[in-house]
Amino acid sequence: MTESDTSLRDRLVDVGVELLAAEGPQALTLREIARRAGVSHGAPRRHFPTHLELLSAIALRGFAGLAERVRQTLDRERGGARDRLAALARTYLDFALEQPGMYELMFRHDLLESGRLGLRETSLPLFSLLTGLVATADPDADAPRVAGALWANLHGLAQLWRWRSLQLATGQDDLAPLLETVLAAHLGPGDGR
Structure with missing residues (x-):
């Protein structure tokens, strides 16, 4: 995993943590996390093949x-x-x-x-x-x-x-x-x- 891959992975989790604090668990969709992270809606799948894996992180x-x-x-x-x-x-x-x-x-x-x-x-x-x-x-x-x-x-x-x-x-x-x-x-x- 490259440094940019690691930083994107961490950024997706950071955004998820912030979104969770602001809006609650129901707001934690892959699409919304990707949007707030400034990446395509498919980008999280490179690091988290399932929604469950992102939620787990x-x-x-x-x-x-x-x-x-x-x-x-x-x-x-x-x-x-x-x-x-x-x-x-x-x-x-x-x-x-x-x-x-x-x-x-x-x-x-x-x-x-x-x-x-x-x-x-x-x-x-x-x-x-x-x-x-x-x-x-x-x-x-x-x-x-x-x-x-x-x-x-x-x-x-x-x-x-x-x-x-x-x-x-x-x-x-x-x-x-x-x-x-x-x-x-x-x-x-x-x-x-």
Whole structure:
């Protein structure tokens, strides 16, 4: 692949990321990305033979961004495993609420199942990190099961908060108490480990 091919590939993904942030996942057509990148509508096919492959490349950027945010958060957090879990959870929720289009794209079942660009493998280290923190916070827990339930709960919390359903149902406009309830439900009150 030549440097110009690499730069066009990167530019198409950059345009897709920008379009996703501005207009949401429904705007991510090959034709619109090509138009905004200033290339013919057939040009993306040289790098992304299918629409799914281009979407996967865009989602891969999202996973990389989330992983970097989590890394930075955990580098700053000096508390025990439960504190680190709480910080990771807040970072995950912040990402989901700040970048809803990317978040939605990243967890699309068809992209994860397609095997394109290793998206499943890209998302698994974050789950492994979550599982390790759960195991440290509660050595007696079935860490993968608790981490899975916690992740599902966080995912649902992000979606329902974004849709404003939780605010309506609970009468709360602060996500922090709900997050603490989620953590307590899965980890117990904790002792700061």
